Structure formats: structure tokens, C-alpha cells
Amino acid sequence: MAEQSHREEMNEAIRAQRERQASGRAPAPSPPPPAENVKPSLAARLAALLRGK
Numbered sequence: 001m002a003e004q005s006h007r008e009e010m011n012e013a014i015r016a017q018r019e020r021q022a023s024g025r026a027p028a029p030s031p032p033p034p035a036e037n038v039k040p041s042l043a044a045r046l047a048a049l050l051r052g053k
Helices: 002-024 042-051
Strands: none
């Protein structure tokens, strides 16, 4: 009987802790919009040159 009561108390404590953690989380930031007119990196330009494009 005492074991069941202890288990219920532990479950309640875990549930409360999870709720506190969930409320403190910030939503993930949205990815930045795609940039336009971005120059390819030196590595990308070199790879394109070597491929003959």
C-alpha cells in the first residue's frame, strides 16, 4: 500500500517537472529567408570551374 502511494507521488513529481520544463522552452526559431544574389563561395566557384560549367 505504501509503495503504491510512493509511486503516485513520484509520478506526480515527474509530471510537474516536465510541465515546468515544457513551459520554459522557447519555440525553435524559423529559418532565415533564402538570400538572393548570393555569390557562390570560392570552393563552389572552383568546383564549377573544374567541372567546366
